[in-house]
Amino acid sequence: MIDWILPLALIISGLLFGVIGEKFIFKRLKLFASKKNIPGSEIIFKSLQRMPFIWFVLAGFLGAIISAPLKPDIINLLQKIITVAFLFSVTLVLARLTAGFVILYTHRTEGVTASLISNVAKTAVLVLGTLILLQTVGIQITPIVTTLGIGGIAVGLALQDTLANLFSGFYLILSKQVKTGDYVKLDSGHEGYITDITWRNTTIKEFSNNVIIVPNSKLASAIFTNYHLPVKEITLTMNVGVSYDSDLEQVERITVEVAKEVMQEIAPELTANEPYIRFHTFGDFSIDFTLYMRVSEYFDQRIGKHLFVKKLHKRYQQAGISIPFPVRDVYVQNNND
Known part of the structure; x- marks a missing residue:
């Protein structure tokens, strides 16, 4: 029993240090990095979640195995198990880091990420790490790779639709x-x-x-x-008609002023692009024209039209400009016998 005191003490120490490292040291470092706004810290700490506890426990068990009165072949087997567990945890951390930084990079360069890229990067790291792990414990990976290559052909034939969607996803992303x-x-x-x-x-x-x-x-x-290619900004068009007795110069000036007010509210960064109108039709009841003004993106057309109609209607009323509507005269003939 005396020979087992040190191994048990090492296991308990590993558990205690794991709890302390996870609950106190790890959380304090995470809080410190968050306050300092260290780039990538959130990804790093998320990738290391639960890992300090696991590593301390593995270290405790490794020390216990070395100091325990066990046979050499049993010690060797247990050391391999600890090594496999440690390498797998490191592989998992690297896979998380890779996926996290791929998401961060694509977010900064393209605006928003696609999970396809991060998942493929994570899978690639896991596969590579697993092969390195197998090679480390003495398992030949060449036959495994050969078997996977042959089996991959059969799997590829069986999963044609899935692979078609996978490569189509890559095509959509890479072609932008x-x-x-x-x-x-x-x-x-x-x-x-x-x-x-x-x-x-x-x-x-x-x-x-x-x-x-x-x-x-x-x-x-x-x-x-x-609607976001080649750029997000698009031109909003509005068709309007005014009565024949309207002063077209006044109509143009007021309409452009209203359009500028709307742009100042919803797209102030685009005000350098002057809105304009073009008269194009002598209609049955009105002289028709089209307004052109820039908005930040496709969805902004809704609020742009809403504000423009409200403001233009008010300004036209103040200026005495009428927007005519169709009028029909109906004559009823009464035939008295």
């Missing part, structure tokens, strides 16, 4: 036809913001908060409009 955050309208009539591109499908969130699930292969071959 769409990315998460873009506002798109499909040829089926559905429209909304792309929220994610996964290994199998693309999710589109409508204005009503409904989610549309589109397989990547279908989206890659579909006809759709991306």
